[in-house]
Amino acid sequence: MGLYLAVLYNVGAGVEKDDLVSLYWFDRAVDNHCKAAKQDRDGIFNAYKNNFTAEEFYDIMSNLSRRCTSGDEDIPRDAKKAEYWRRVAEDN
Structure with missing residues (x-):
């Protein structure tokens, strides 16, 4: 379901x-072992990382962490992913 969303x-x-919602759902699909989602997830993630300043990327x-x-209506409550995206923000 995650890949389709x-x-x-x-x-x-x-x-x-x-x-951003698409990134969340591609990431969930990767978590569910959908290999087809990895390239798209990585592409969106890298576009954010490479096209925004460090401060913008953090924001x-x-x-995304707050939305999780x-x-x-687009992203369900997901404490595990909230923590994951918070760490991504802080690590970059």
């Missing part, structure tokens, strides 16, 4: 296009 958010099919990843903490 990732693609929908990545292209904006039936939902508003949102690369973006922190935002509270949950919303």
Whole structure:
């Protein structure tokens, strides 16, 4: 399911296009051993990392962490992923 949601958010099919939500769902698909999702997840992640300043990247990843903490209509509450994205933000 994660891969399909990732693609929908990545292209904006039936939902508003949102690369950050797409990153979350591609990452969840990779966690579920979907090898096809890894390249897309890494591509979105690297685009954020390479096209934003360190401060902007920190803010973006922190935002993803907060969305995982509270949950919303696009990203479910996910404490494990909230912690993961918080560490990504702080490590970069």
